[in-house]
């Protein structure tokens with residue numbers, strides 16, 4: 001199954017009774033495996049998780065920690081916009097040039113790099129020794 005098809009398919013399984021906004025995310029790992037995730041909401045609203053987090057969790061649970069491509073889809077007017085937390089989560093496992101495609105159900109899509117999705121991402125370079133133990 002293609003990355004796009006995987007994202008559309010997993011979106012059908014989204015559990016979103018509170019927002020009624022189903023999201024599907026699929027990522028390709030370095031090994032070429034596709035992992036998919038959907039949003040899973042909760043009556044305790046802040047406990048809900050995003051589709052991107054589910055796809056990442058599936059990849060990591062399978063023993064992989066590098067992703068090469070991302071596809072996210074939702075029934076939105078504009079292609080769905082990953083939240084800030086998911087952008088940081090994706091940046092953890094992708095590279096600056098990782099291709100990210102955002103889509104809606106009408107076939108509108110936008111493709112960008114990870115660096116464009118999250119410019120100035122917090123990374124290891126911000127945690128160098130000079131900044132530790134300063135008070």
Ligand SMILES: O=c1ccn([C@H]2C[C@H](O)[C@@H](CO)O2)c(=O)[nH]1
Nearest residue numbers: 019021023039050051081082083
């Ligand atoms: O990129 C996105 C944007 C939103 N959501 C979810 C979170 C919540 O369940 C619902 C509405 O915000 O959509 C995702 O899973 N991914």
Ligand SMILES: [Zn+2]
Nearest residue numbers: 050083085086
């Ligand atoms: Zn999110």
